[in-house]
Amino acid sequence: MLKNKIILITDATHFVGKPGCTVLAREGATVYAQDDSFTSTADREAFEKAVPGIVALAEQEPADVVAAVLAKEGRLDVLINNDAYPAVKATIDDAEVDEFRNALEGLMVKGFAYAKYASAHMKKAGQGKIIFISSAVPKHGLANYSMYTAGRGGANALAVTLARELGPFNIQVNALAPNFVESPTYFPQELLDNPETYKKIVKPIPLGRLGKPQEAGEYLAFLSSDKSDFITGQVLNFAGGWA
Numbered sequence: 001m002l003k004n005k006i007i008l009i010t011d012a013t014h015f016v017g018k019p020g021c022t023v024l025a026r027e028g029a030t031v032y033a034q035d036d037s038f039t040s041t042a043d044r045e046a047f048e049k050a051v052p053g054i055v056a057l058a059e060q061e062p063a064d065v066v067a068a069v070l071a072k073e074g075r076l077d078v079l080i081n082n083d084a085y086p087a088v089k090a091t092i093d094d095a096e097v098d099e100f101r102n103a104l105e106g107l108m109v110k111g112f113a114y115a116k117y118a119s120a121h122m123k124k125a126g127q128g129k130i131i132f133i134s135s136a137v138p139k140h141g142l143a144n145y146s147m148y149t150a151g152r153g154g155a156n157a158l159a160v161t162l163a164r165e166l167g168p169f170n171i172q173v174n175a176l177a178p179n180f181v182e183s184p185t186y187f188p189q190e191l192l193d194n195p196e197t198y199k200k201i202v203k204p205i206p207l208g209r210l211g212k213p214q215e216a217g218e219y220l221a222f223l224s225s226d227k228s229d230f231i232t233g234q235v236l237n238f239a240g241g242w243a
Contacts, residue, residue: 008114
């Protein structure tokens with residue numbers, strides 16, 4: 001499905017980065033991965049060993065990361081902004097304004113920068129796809145998580161807006177918006193292993209279970225493929241019916 005596709009995914013060790021890389025590589029894509037930890041040679045090598053076929057990049061600044069892919073491949077077909085930042089719980093009374101700025105930097109500004117540099121190349125190529133992995137949480141809001149929810153909502157709005165701007169250049173822009181997906185960051189294993197706790201966690205989900213990271217990876221592969229060429233400007237919820 002993705003044979004000959006050149007794909008860049010950011011924050012590869014977070015969120016749906018690793019399962020996404022696994023599925024993308026399995027489907028035949030050449031996948032380059034960026035992560036804050038990849039300044040370490042050992043960490044790059046460990047990730048490449050854990051996910052065969054992935055190229056882990058040492059570069060960190062968005063312009064440098066995109067340039068590294070272009071230098072190696074001559075093109076970039078798909079950018080996946082797998083932006084990650086902790087969901088800090090705080091009431092508006094307790095929240096720090098600087099923390100809010102940091103959340104916006106991690107969940108919106110960084111993705112905007114990657115889209116800026118990637119789209120400049122994609123325009124010349126006359127094709128491309130940009131996918132923001134965000135969250136379904138902004139649809140309903142989440143009390144005491146205003147900073148995280150606002151950042152994710154901004155990324156969703158950015159995807160919809162860039163789709164209109166970049167559509168004339170045959171660049172599709174969408175947001176994959178998960179919620180209630182198995183992740184040790186949000187759902188530690190000890191919670192999932194407790195039947196009563198698990199029951200409470202999945203109660204709001206019409207399908208009655210958490211999503212699996214592999215399922216999110218499959219969805220991501222579809223959005224990266226030619227099969228999604230007529231889909232743009234969408235916030236595609238992946239939340240078992242919750243959103």
